[in-house]
Amino acid sequence: MKFVNKNAGKRLFAALALVGVSSMAMAADTIRIASVDAMSGPVGNLGTDTYNAEQIAVDEINAAGGIKSMGGALLELVPYDTESKVQTGQLQTERAISEGAVMILGTAQSSVTMGTTTVAERAKIPHIVTGSAADSITDRGYKFTFRILVTSTLVASTYVQKLEEIFAQYGRKPESVVVVFEDSAYGQSNSKRYTKAFGDAGIKYQELSFKTGSTDLSGLASRLRRVDADAMIYAGYVKDVVTLVEALREADVNFDYVNTSVGTTDPAFMKAIGADDAEGYIGIQYFNPNVSAPGNPDGPQKFYDSYRERFGRDPGLTSAMGYTAVRIAYKALEATGSTDPEALRAVLADLELRPEDGHILPYESVKFDETGQNVNANSPWAQIINGRLEIVAPAENATAKPLLPMPTWAEKEAKR
Amino acid sequence: MGYDIYYWLQAVVNGLMNGGVYALIAVSMTLVFGVLRLVNFAHGALVTVGMYLSLTLFEAPFGINPYLALIPGLALLFGFGWVLYVGLLDRIMKAPLLMQLTFTLGLLVVLEASMEMIWHNDPRRVRIVGMASRIEFGELYVSQSRLIAFVAALVLAGLFWAMLRYTWRGAAISAAAQNPDAAQLVGIPRRSTLAFTFAIATAATGAAGMLLAPFVTMFPYVGHSFLGAAFAAMVIGTEGNILGALVGGILVGLAEALGATWMGDNYKDAFVFGMVLIMLILRPEGLFRAKSGV
Numbered sequence: 001m002k003f004v005n006k007n008a009g010k011r012l013f014a015a016l017a018l019v020g021v022s023s024m025a026m027a028a029d030t031i032r033i034a035s036v037d038a039m040s041g042p043v044g045n046l047g048t049d050t051y052n053a054e055q056i057a058v059d060e061i062n063a064a065g066g067i068k069s070m071g072g073a074l075l076e077l078v079p080y081d082t083e084s085k086v087q088t089g090q091l092q093t094e095r096a097i098s099e100g101a102v103m104i105l106g107t108a109q110s111s112v113t114m115g116t117t118t119v120a121e122r123a124k125i126p127h128i129v130t131g132s133a134a135d136s137i138t139d140r141g142y143k144f145t146f147r148i149l150v151t152s153t154l155v156a157s158t159y160v161q162k163l164e165e166i167f168a169q170y171g172r173k174p175e176s177v178v179v180v181f182e183d184s185a186y187g188q189s190n191s192k193r194y195t196k197a198f199g200d201a202g203i204k205y206q207e208l209s210f211k212t213g214s215t216d217l218s219g220l221a222s223r224l225r226r227v228d229a230d231a232m233i234y235a236g237y238v239k240d241v242v243t244l245v246e247a248l249r250e251a252d253v254n255f256d257y258v259n260t261s262v263g264t265t266d267p268a269f270m271k272a273i274g275a276d277d278a279e280g281y282i283g284i285q286y287f288n289p290n291v292s293a294p295g296n297p298d299g300p301q302k303f304y305d306s307y308r309e310r311f312g313r314d315p316g317l318t319s320a321m322g323y324t325a326v327r328i329a330y331k332a333l334e335a336t337g338s339t340d341p342e343a344l345r346a347v348l349a350d351l352e353l354r355p356e357d358g359h360i361l362p363y364e365s366v367k368f369d370e371t372g373q374n375v376n377a378n379s380p381w382a383q384i385i386n387g388r389l390e391i392v393a394p395a396e397n398a399t400a401k402p403l404l405p406m407p408t409w410a411e412k413e414a415k416r
Numbered sequence: 417m418g419y420d421i422y423y424w425l426q427a428v429v430n431g432l433m434n435g436g437v438y439a440l441i442a443v444s445m446t447l448v449f450g451v452l453r454l455v456n457f458a459h460g461a462l463v464t465v466g467m468y469l470s471l472t473l474f475e476a477p478f479g480i481n482p483y484l485a486l487i488p489g490l491a492l493l494f495g496f497g498w499v500l501y502v503g504l505l506d507r508i509m510k511a512p513l514l515m516q517l518t519f520t521l522g523l524l525v526v527l528e529a530s531m532e533m534i535w536h537n538d539p540r541r542v543r544i545v546g547m548a549s550r551i552e553f554g555e556l557y558v559s560q561s562r563l564i565a566f567v568a569a570l571v572l573a574g575l576f577w578a579m580l581r582y583t584w585r586g587a588a589i590s591a592a593a594q595n596p597d598a599a600q601l602v603g604i605p606r607r608s609t610l611a612f613t614f615a616i617a618t619a620a621t622g623a624a625g626m627l628l629a630p631f632v633t634m635f636p637y638v639g640h641s642f643l644g645a646a647f648a649a650m651v652i653g654t655e656g657n658i659l660g661a662l663v664g665g666i667l668v669g670l671a672e673a674l675g676a677t678w679m680g681d682n683y684k685d686a687f688v689f690g691m692v693l694i695m696l697i698l699r700p701e702g703l704f705r706a707k708s709g710v
Contacts, residue, residue, distance in 0.1 A: 020561065040532060040537065041537070042637070044532070044537040045536070045537050045538050183682040194584075202550070209680060209681065209682055210681040210682065211681050211682045211684070211685070213641070214641075214681060215632050215633070215638060215641045215642070216430075216434055216632070217681070218430040218559070218562075218673075219427060219430060219442065219673055219676040219677060219681055219684075220676075222423065222426040222427070223423070226422075238538075238539055239539040239635060241631055242539045242541065242633045243539075243632075243633040246541065246633065247632060249549055249556060250549055250550055250557070250559035250562070251559075251633070252549070252550060252552075252557070268538040268539055269539075271540075272538070272539045272541045272633065273541070273543075274539055274543050276544075277543075289619050409549065413549065416545055
């Protein structure tokens with residue numbers, strides 16, 4: 001799947017194929033949807049985790065008789081690897097469309113999704129965004145882009161609220177934070193939002209930056225060792241988080257509260273750091289099997305179990321988004337009864353994925369506003385407590401009381 | 417954020433520790449360059465091979481301590497290097513430069529992709545439970561695993577140097593480096609000498625990876641950052657000069673840490689290579705101009 005044809009002729013073919021795509025799909029017994037995602041490269045684990053979950057949803061739907069309004073046509077899910085690269089993502093989207101995909105699902109990276117959604121918009125093929133949070137994805141007036149995940153702005157605006165909620169449970173108020181951000185677009189835009197949110201809330205903050213992909217963060221750790229703050233906030237990918245936490249351990253750096261965003265909740269984190277050393281870290285977790293979706297109490301656990309059974313590990317950060325994306329695609333196809341892109345788009349714009357449709361996320365339903373953004377999306381926080389990820393904020397989703405302060409390195413070492 | 421003396425001293429400690437490992441990688445790279453006249457882009461991937469070898473031996477049912485694992489590790493890596501040379505590299509030793517570069521670049525890509533297929537792209541780490549994390553002296557600290565890596569890397573680099581200096585094999589390698597044709601005339605077998613050179617360099621590079629495994633987050637592409645550092649160290653220490661590469665490695669480690677303290681972590685690579693560029697302009701032959709490299 002890594003072969004990318006860069007010939008101009010291929011693009012011409014893509015354009016030609018587009019014209020006939022809906023009729024071709026109708027004639028066939030299968031409806032093709034494309035999982036365009038990072039299945040190799042720096043964030044290859046994220047896309048793979050999403051694609052895995054998409055397969056589960058597709059198999060469930062096909063086992064239940066496929067798309068009834070289309071004579072029991074089966075869903076066919078085809079993976080297209082972006083290799084974690086912007087350009088490859090665009091080329092793969094073009095290729096997916098030229099090969100008859102009626103809907104695009106993806107991707108794990110905002111920068112790549114910016115490109116894949118542009119290709120889909122130009123070709124007028126609906127694109128369901130699974131794992132990218134950058135505001136700009138739904139800010140461009142695109143008609144064919146629909147996002148399940150939260151926006152970065154929402155993550156930041158609810159951040160202080162959740163932080164204060166956790167501290168309040170111990171009769172405290174967070175007074176100072178240190179924000180550590182990576183130098184990529186993702187880290188910098190996040191950092192800006194956080195610092196604004198903290199400034200507005202009157203919380204003292206300071207910033208430190210590092211280079212993403214660094215193999216050694218001992219310099220950063222020796223600085224953090226001298227920082228006096230209640231909380232450390234970090235936004236970045238799991239590899240950097242593992243390196244950072246290792247550097248914190250070496251330098252014996254302790255804060256009462258450390259939130260490493262999507263790093264902590266990636267199953268790879270606990271595996272690399274070890275459950276005992278990972279204790280107390282907090283991060284965003286969009287899906288947790290112990291948090292029942294309103295109206296679908298068994299759904300989350302069922303999805304979790306089938307994922308574990310089939311792939312032998314926990315679902316990744318955006319696995320549940322992949323599952324949900326396929327469920328949305330199915331509901332739209334069933335309602336439309338055809339693969340006509342304009343008709344599909346119109347259905348998606350009004351669609352609501354409800355518990356009976358296989359909605360497993362920790363809120364009422366998925367539905368999109370006029371920009372294509374899921375209006376109900378949220379970003380719960382999970383903390384590693386006794387080696388398990390427990391939701392600790394917001395209160396209505398919580399599965400456990402937060403641990404504050406988190407154990408120090410000395411306490412962790414004494415326990416061994 | 418203050419820039420008091422503590423930060424600089426801690427940076428010197430951190431830099432020295434990293435520098436020791438860079439030195440070992442640079443020493444083996446400079447040997448390959450000096451003797452085989454080969455710019456080996458796959459060198460970084462060999463570091464990664466060492467890291468995963470350490471992880472595999474560590475996670476095996478009988479679980480070998482990563483430092484003890486160096487003994488079987490060095491032998492396995494030596495064998496791997498020998499096979500790589502005899503099976504692949506020997507065929508391109510006489511090829512034009514561009515073809516050689518493309519070949520080693522291709523080798524890098526294939527090695528990394530193979531590692532991704534075997535070990536996946538998740539971040540991994542060798543976790544040694546029960547070892548003290550750090551040694552503190554006053555306000556300064558040094559991580560225990562980094563200290564071990566530093567000392568072991570210097571010892572290995574020293575053994576490496578002594579082998580070249582004092583053994584028959586070493587003399588043969590030096591001869592092959594100075595004049596391959598003449599060496600062959602006096603009965604030094606070309607192919608096996610070059611194979612031995614590449615194998616011992618692979619063992620040293622992989623050993624550096626094994627020493628890094630307890631404190632560096634490993635993933636299939638992690639070797640790139642070490643490739644850059646090793647190139648810089650090799651050039652600073654004059655290509656082909658073993659002791660020069662050793663000093664160069666330590667200088668690169670120090671420059672990185674001091675650059676990070678001075679300009680911030682994001683700019684440490686630019687700082688190191690800025691230094692290399694200045695040095696190439698002012699002193700293109702490197703710090704250790706020597707008649708014969710090895």
